Amino acid sequence: MSGWGRQSTTLTPPPRLSIHAEDDGDLGQRPQPQIDRGPLNRYPQRTLATSVEGLGSLVDLGFGPPIGDPNPSTDVVSTHRGHWQPRWKGRGPRSIRGMMNNRKSDDGFEMASMSNRVLELTVISGEDLRIKGKPIRNNAYAIIKTNNVPNATTKVDQEGGSYPYWDEKLLVDLPLRTFFITVEVRRRTSSGVGQLIGAASIPVSDFIGGYTPENYLHFLSYRLRDAVGERNGIVNVSVRVKSPAPYGCSTASATQPEMGIQSVDPGDGRAGGTVVTGMPWQMKIDIDQLKPGSKSMSGA
Amino acid sequence: MGACFSDVKGGMQAVGGTRYPPYGGGGSSSIIGGPNDAVDMFYRARCQQALCTPLELSMSASKLRDRDILSKSDPMAVVYLKKRDGRLEELGRTEVVLNSLDPAWIQKVSVSYQFEMVQNLVIHVYDVDTKYHNLPVKALNLKDQEFLGEATCVLSEIVTQRNCSLTINLQNKHGQVGPRNLGTLTVHAEEPVASKTVVNITFRCTNLDNKDLFSKSDPFLRISRIVETGNLVPICKTEVVNNNLNPIWRPISLSMRQFGSKENPLEIECFDFDSDGSHQFMGTLKKSIADLEKLHRDRTGANFVLPASLNRGREKVLKGQLFVEQFSEKPQFSFLDYISSGFELNFMVAVDFTASNGNPRSPDSLHYIDPSRRLNSYQQAIMDVGEVLQFYDSDRRFPAWGFGGRTYDGSVSHCFNLSPSGHEVEGVEGIMAAYSGAIHNVSLAGPTLFGQVINKAAEIAGQSLLDNNNKYYVLLIITDGVLTDLQETKDALVRASDLPLSVLIVGVGGADFKQMEILDADNGNRLESSTGRMATRDIVQFVPMREVYGGQISVVQALLEELPGQFLSYMRARDIKPLPHASGTTV
Numbered sequence: 001m002s003g004w005g006r007q008s009t010t011l012t013p014p015p016r017l018s019i020h021a022e023d024d025g026d027l028g029q030r031p032q033p034q035i036d037r038g039p040l041n042r043y044p045q046r047t048l049a050t051s052v053e054g055l056g057s058l059v060d061l062g063f064g065p066p067i068g069d070p071n072p073s074t075d076v077v078s079t080h081r082g083h084w085q086p087r088w089k090g091r092g093p094r095s096i097r098g099m100m101n102n103r104k105s106d107d108g109f110e111m112a113s114m115s116n117r118v119l120e121l122t123v124i125s126g127e128d129l130r131i132k133g134k135p136i137r138n139n140a141y142a143i144i145k146t147n148n149v150p151n152a153t154t155k156v157d158q159e160g161g162s163y164p165y166w167d168e169k170l171l172v173d174l175p176l177r178t179f180f181i182t183v184e185v186r187r188r189t190s191s192g193v194g195q196l197i198g199a200a201s202i203p204v205s206d207f208i209g210g211y212t213p214e215n216y217l218h219f220l221s222y223r224l225r226d227a228v229g230e231r232n233g234i235v236n237v238s239v240r241v242k243s244p245a246p247y248g249c250s251t252a253s254a255t256q257p258e259m260g261i262q263s264v265d266p267g268d269g270r271a272g273g274t275v276v277t278g279m280p281w282q283m284k285i286d287i288d289q290l291k292p293g294s295k296s297m298s299g300a
Numbered sequence: 301m302g303a304c305f306s307d308v309k310g311g312m313q314a315v316g317g318t319r320y321p322p323y324g325g326g327g328s329s330s331i332i333g334g335p336n337d338a339v340d341m342f343y344r345a346r347c348q349q350a351l352c353t354p355l356e357l358s359m360s361a362s363k364l365r366d367r368d369i370l371s372k373s374d375p376m377a378v379v380y381l382k383k384r385d386g387r388l389e390e391l392g393r394t395e396v397v398l399n400s401l402d403p404a405w406i407q408k409v410s411v412s413y414q415f416e417m418v419q420n421l422v423i424h425v426y427d428v429d430t431k432y433h434n435l436p437v438k439a440l441n442l443k444d445q446e447f448l449g450e451a452t453c454v455l456s457e458i459v460t461q462r463n464c465s466l467t468i469n470l471q472n473k474h475g476q477v478g479p480r481n482l483g484t485l486t487v488h489a490e491e492p493v494a495s496k497t498v499v500n501i502t503f504r505c506t507n508l509d510n511k512d513l514f515s516k517s518d519p520f521l522r523i524s525r526i527v528e529t530g531n532l533v534p535i536c537k538t539e540v541v542n543n544n545l546n547p548i549w550r551p552i553s554l555s556m557r558q559f560g561s562k563e564n565p566l567e568i569e570c571f572d573f574d575s576d577g578s579h580q581f582m583g584t585l586k587k588s589i590a591d592l593e594k595l596h597r598d599r600t601g602a603n604f605v606l607p608a609s610l611n612r613g614r615e616k617v618l619k620g621q622l623f624v625e626q627f628s629e630k631p632q633f634s635f636l637d638y639i640s641s642g643f644e645l646n647f648m649v650a651v652d653f654t655a656s657n658g659n660p661r662s663p664d665s666l667h668y669i670d671p672s673r674r675l676n677s678y679q680q681a682i683m684d685v686g687e688v689l690q691f692y693d694s695d696r697r698f699p700a701w702g703f704g705g706r707t708y709d710g711s712v713s714h715c716f717n718l719s720p721s722g723h724e725v726e727g728v729e730g731i732m733a734a735y736s737g738a739i740h741n742v743s744l745a746g747p748t749l750f751g752q753v754i755n756k757a758a759e760i761a762g763q764s765l766l767d768n769n770n771k772y773y774v775l776l777i778i779t780d781g782v783l784t785d786l787q788e789t790k791d792a793l794v795r796a797s798d799l800p801l802s803v804l805i806v807g808v809g810g811a812d813f814k815q816m817e818i819l820d821a822d823n824g825n826r827l828e829s830s831t832g833r834m835a836t837r838d839i840v841q842f843v844p845m846r847e848v849y850g851g852q853i854s855v856v857q858a859l860l861e862e863l864p865g866q867f868l869s870y871m872r873a874r875d876i877k878p879l880p881h882a883s884g885t886t887v
Contacts, residue, residue, distance in 0.1 A: 138542070161540075161542060165550065206795075206833065210762065210795075211758060211759050211761070211765075212798075212799070213765050213766050216765060217874050218798050219798055219836040220798065221826070221833065221835065222832055223833070223834055234834055
């Protein structure tokens, strides 16, 4: 969800420019990169949505209050809906790929229902990690989460400071219908509960599907966001899918839309549970409805 | 260091050594840390980076003409480098082989291989007269010898052959007539193993002196080469270990080029890091690489000393000791190892067809095709880059695209084939012909978008991985203007950084190219996509043509000098090795 929130900022209307100017002032040391990264720096204006996610994380840990205000979610959803169409158009070549995927959806469906996948995920290093603006001095470690459930954890780097180096290979189970893996970088404290430095969501589509073979060794880097959504350093990982798919790359590509379709039904069931969870599923429905239009347009 | 809280992240990182990108390579030792541009530029300025690769050429010939009446020829080979103006610069000579029409010369000729240039070699073979046999070959006047034949080739033609051997027919000198069948010359190029050796060392210290009042020291090591004048030239420094008097640093990699030889003495200094830059000296010692290897083998330490200049005229042995925890020495695969084993660089080109270039029929248009055949900027860039890269592609079939033009069906396309057939074109001449054809068939339109051609190139690069992993793609984008899709371009480049692809951007005309310099991440800021994904490595190189056109350094040199490094960073990270050599194969 936060990933989409970042994308939507590119559509912020002109009045936001004044806020952008303020951001520029805050980071005056790097004016030029600041200007060109305007869309990303406008993201703090979505703090409310991010706070919702952050608070969700805190709720899981037993700290935060329950979520009661549906308005931010509604706002976020409307922004998402508005943004999706241009992005799809911008990726014209992918619509052809989508059509190809549809032809193989049966194979994809069968393969997807066979088994989970196992990833070899190496958490390599972190860069420029801070807490309250100060570089951390020691004891950074990383937690890998799938569907927000801790899946694997690295050792603690006691010496690395704000540039920790783990280079630790973890085996991560990837359940069906998982769209993101979350990497949380934390600092071990004396109280035993890790202090969150930053988290990054890795879309599964970054290493499954796309152009590369199924068992390709991907080297990926992501911007970390701290508990309030501020940019906070970088995490470097490498990912390889351990179980090769029997039908090769095209089948893996076909898996994505199939999983998308599958997820709608459970989403409907879950929508009654929480307001926040329900909105993305409805978002999915809208996206699915938009896709045929995009394809026909590209076909014309 | 105590209670200082300033931003010191750059100064605390390891620098020098054999640089790696900011992630660890699979299976290889590496130095991890953020970029430190000042120190990196320092090393570059001192030519610590390997800008060119020394090669040794060994030659043999067969079926030479017999020029002696009573005995066979006594051949000698002379190697020249043909300059841009056609002049021949002699690189070296072989010895004279007596009485042989099939000589195998022993003497090797040294030549510096520069990837970014087309290096034309000319080799003359002479029959040395008997009365000159007692003279050293350097003293021979070539005009007094009998000319047997001439061979010409490009150095990259040799290194791209399997086993780095190329056989060429000998010809008469240009303009002379005479008999054919002058025989053949075989040139073999070899990279000295010593120049590729890399030493991986892990240092540990014990009982260092404490220099901080209220906490322990934050030590780091600096390793310097001692030059003839007695001065120290730094070659490497470790990262800073905080609050530790018994530190173990991460492995460092040193190449033979950096320390000269294993017996050269190196100065190893230990400092306490201070954020204000006045690092406190903690001790020094002089050891060669061979000495360090012995320390490792014997599991012994060496004491740091306080030199006489700091201790009232007497050297003081300190309690602190240096140990070598790990020491390994191995040849590191070089760019030429990959190329000679069958790896290829596949060239792709994308040309800007937006209206800002001007009407192609107007002489002041950037796309104007001069009837006198003088090349415009686009043609010049294609020719300069293509004539270098074509030697590294076995089939020499290149995808050629345009963007920002209105194509045959009337729609504006941001990735259309220059060739009407929609297929790849043959050779650099094919690109030029397709470009000239497209100029007459495509209307200039707009806006300027890079995202689609980059995605197209990334798709080709990704799909090549299904077959094998011996192809690396180089996309040349030639543009005159300012991007409309800067963020989409960043997104495409971030995704492509995980693929075997590099992107070269040439800016033509007089527009403001600030956006291009953002894409070329030489300023140290890694590209970031709209979803928060970062580029894993730097794959973009941008050069504005006006700054180098007509100068001594060509566009192609500025563009291509980083390409072998980008290729190697991709291969080494994934632990991809050169293909096994096919023994006994000679072209």
